[in-house]
Amino acid sequence: MSTLEIRNLHVTVETPEGTKEILKGVDLTINSGETHAIMGPNGSGKSTLAYSIAGHPKYEITEGSVTLDGEDVLEMSVDERAKAGLFLAMQYPVEVPGVSVSNFLRTAKTAIDGEAPKLRTWVKEVKGAMENLRMDPSFGERGVNEGFSGGEKKRHEILQMELLQPKISILDETDSGLDVDALRIVSEGVNRAKENTGLGVMLITHYTRILRYIKPDFVHVFVNGRVAEQGGPELAERLEAEGYDRYLANA
């Protein structure tokens, strides 16, 4: 049982116009096995929240705390956070030319576990996980995200999540830009991880469609750098009908 606890998180970035506060006091607690949907309009700070938890150097935490099972996440380096059990499926995964997917996966698994996986079982595990996500075996030989389509990139993110087995996973708009078939495949992957490892999920999304495939326990409406309202799945249905206008008018 793990708990990610975000308390009064304030985050700024440097822009050409000066320092800009993007997160203005975020409170959120995610336990193992729970799925929290974070829904909000473009520019409301969803990715900033995700990156700040993962430790991207561009974002400066000016106030508040983030802990994982009581450990201070903000004190950890980026790789230490991953080793502690956090995972971020990125909205725009970057290319790493010349580094093969299979080498990358093995290196990451070794780093997270602190020892190299047993070759035979690992090869089987990777193969099975790729089959589940309908990824061709030739994927392993390609460069990380090199020339991947949008859908391939998102499946590759979920592949990593399934293999690295984090405690808490943040999915940043993993659904955006996917057609229904790909959305289903990716959602199955998330549900598998929930079932197999009791993963806690922060499901960041702009659209309600993915919530038909991944059932949220909690829905948080994210507007202008903070949680404007929270509730159960019924809140998502209301958002689907009404959109974000109600919150934007108040902001």
Added chain:
Amino acid sequence: MTVTDHTQATADTAHSHGVIPDKSRADRVVSFDVDAFPVPTGREENWRFSPVRDLRPLFADEAADGHLEWTTSELPAGVTLAEVPADEARERTVREPGDRASAIAVKHAGGAMALTIAANTVVEEPITIDLNGVGGDVRGHLLVELGQSAEATVVINRTGTARYSELVSIDLKDNAGLNLVLLQQWDEDAIHAGEVLARLGRDARLRGTVVTLGGKVVRLNTSAAFAGEGASVDLFGLYFADSGQHQEHQLFVDHAVPKCTSRVTYKGALAGKTAHSVWIGDVLIRAAAEGTDTYELNRNLVLTDGARADSVPNLEIETGEIEGAGHASATGRFDEEQMFYLRSRGISEEQARKLVVRGFFADLIHEIGVPAVEESLMRQIDLEIAHVEEELEHE
């Protein structure tokens, strides 16, 4: 038509130097006469990026008494290595020297060493020549000659230290195929200026790989000239410059006859405040060279602040009847987003850097085609990266 562009990037800026008008590459002076080349001042077109002060010992028209220690793999049948007297060596050289250092190397080398591979001889195993410097001034003249339809791989590895200048002449008769690997793994105080001159007969194939990791100053000037139709050159280069290192690679591919193909692919990584690399790639397609197909590429990866990569591709085209001609040059900062991506998967900073740099060089290393060299290079690159980590820690 002359197309010149020049990109130069320091750690913080990447910008174009603008067009520097040049006379045709065809008009450059070549001569065995040292006096045809005044002592370079650094203002000349071909020396403008070079640290001429460090190179000065190589411009002195006087005898040099040092030598390199030669260790050669066992030579199979059809392959000979022999000393050639100075007069004959000059005659067997494919072209006259193109700069002062090269002319002096020939004049004071006291003759040449000639590696000769007889016609129709196919050598399966790589021929390796280790040249180890034990200090002092050394002048060298080397001939590599392949008879018609001969094929071989030759690996020349330079280690130790010296103030070394040389001319390497490569003569490929019709339909010969040579895979030549030149490794510069000098100690950190070596000074090396070399001219590599290749002439390709009809249907001949040259694969040349240059790897420069060591030395204080390494300046290699490679020219390939087509003398018969249907020939091809593939020139690959890999370099890694640290603080205090100047690594310069100039290339000239002379398409003088029809239907020849050339590819130039050089990649470099730079780390450390005073690391400096220079790449100048000249390609000349003469009026007679119809059906030419050429492409040259230089990419630089700047790992730390202060390192500087100069990159100047230059394509001169005198006929429109060609298959293709292009060039690309790019110098980029080490990508922090790539680092973040890898580290967010638990991979440490040092290992992430290693992955990215290895990935940058991976395709190039696989082109060398000598497994032992490829493996040792990957290890060398890991060592270079470990060195970068040390430098970063000290900042």
